Amino acid sequence: MAIIPLVQDPIRLLPSPPVFPTLPDITHSACMTDPDQTYIADSFLKIYLDPGSGKPIASRSWLAERYGLCEDFSQLLCEQVQQKVLELRITKQDALERVERGLNSTPAPLGLTKPEINWVRLRLLELLSLH
Numbered sequence: 141m142a143i144i145p146l147v148q149d150p151i152r153l154l155p156s157p158p159v160f161p162t163l164p165d166i167t168h169s170a171c172m173t174d175p176d177q178t179y180i181a182d183s184f185l186k187i188y189l190d191p192g193s194g195k196p197i198a199s200r201s202w203l204a205e206r207y208g209l210c211e212d213f214s215q216l217l218c219e220q221v222q223q224k225v226l227e228l229r230i231t232k233q234d235a236l237e238r239v240e241r242g243l244n245s246t247p248a249p250l251g252l253t254k255p256e257i258n259w260v261r262l263r264l265l266e267l268l269s270l271h
Contacts, residue, residue, distance in 0.1 A: 178204040178207075178208070180200075180203055180204055180207045181207065181211075183259065183262070183263075184203075184206075184207045184210065184211075184259055185203065187253075187255040187256065187259060188203060206256065209250060209252075210252065210256050210259055210260050210263070211263070213249070213250060213252075213260055214260050214263040214264050214267060215267065217239055217260070217264050218264055218267040218268055218271070220235075220239070221235040221236060221239060221264070221268060222268075222271065224238070232268065236264075236265075236268075239264065240261070243257050243260065243261060244257075
């Protein structure tokens with residue numbers, strides 16, 4: 141008696157794998173050349189531009205650190221102003237005057253430079269206008 145196979149060769153029954161186009165390697169693309177993708181506002185960069193060349197006078201990592209400090213401080217002050225207006229039932233202008241006194245104190249808060257303090261002041265006003 142002859143043995144008849146019930147199933148054909150399973151490998152031959154599988155469909156061919158699809159052919160996908162080769163994608164370009166984007167790990168070294170021109171858009172990814174900066175390993176630090178932290179955003180730094182142009183208004184902050186202007187503080188540290190060399191007037192002659194128009195290039196920053198400090199490293200990108202240092203600028204990103206200082207920008208982060210100033211931005212965080214501005215955000216904190218914005219929250220504080222809003223909180224004091226509600227808690228003390230004072231006007232926004234009164235709260236801003238208190239912040240101004242603090243910004244002008246010696247030593248400067250967080251060791252900020254005068255240009256950084258001016259930037260924080262302007263950023264705070266910008267943030268408050270958004271709320």
